[in-house]
Amino acid sequence: MQLFSCPFCGSRDETEFVFGAEAGKTRPEPAAEVSADTWGRYLHFADNPRGPTREIWQHVTCxxxxxxxRDTVSHAVAATVDLRGDKA
Structure with a gap:
C-alpha cells in the first residue's frame, strides 16, 4: 500500500485516487477541425516517461x-499541488 497526500484532505491510501492525465497535455482545438488520427493520438497515446513526471490526479473521496x-521508477511522490498552486 502506498500513501498519497491530497492537498485538500491530507495523507490517504492510494486506492482513493485515480489518474486523470499527463500534466501539460494540450487538447487539439478547434475540435470540429481535428482529424480522427490526431484525436485518436490525443486520447490513446501518452509519453509515459521513465523517472520524474507531472500528472493530474483526482482524490475520489473529496x-x-x-x-x-512523482517518479515512475521508484514510485516516490515529490509533491502534490492543488491546481491553484498550494503545495501539500
Missing amino acids: GEFFLME
Whole structure:
C-alpha cells in the first residue's frame, strides 16, 4: 500500500485516487477541425516517461483534482499541488 497526500484532505491510501492525465497535455482545438488520427493520438497515446513526471490526479473521496509530481521508477511522490498552486 502506498500513501498519497491530497492537498485538500491530507495523507490517504492510494486506492482513493485515480489518474486523470499527463500534466501539460494540450487538447487539439478547434475540435470540429481535428482529424480522427490526431484525436485518436490525443486520447490513446501518452509519453509515459521513465523517472520524474507531472500528472493530474483526482482524490475520489473529496472529488478534487490536483497535480502530482512523482517518479515512475521508484514510485516516490515529490509533491502534490492543488491546481491553484498550494503545495501539500
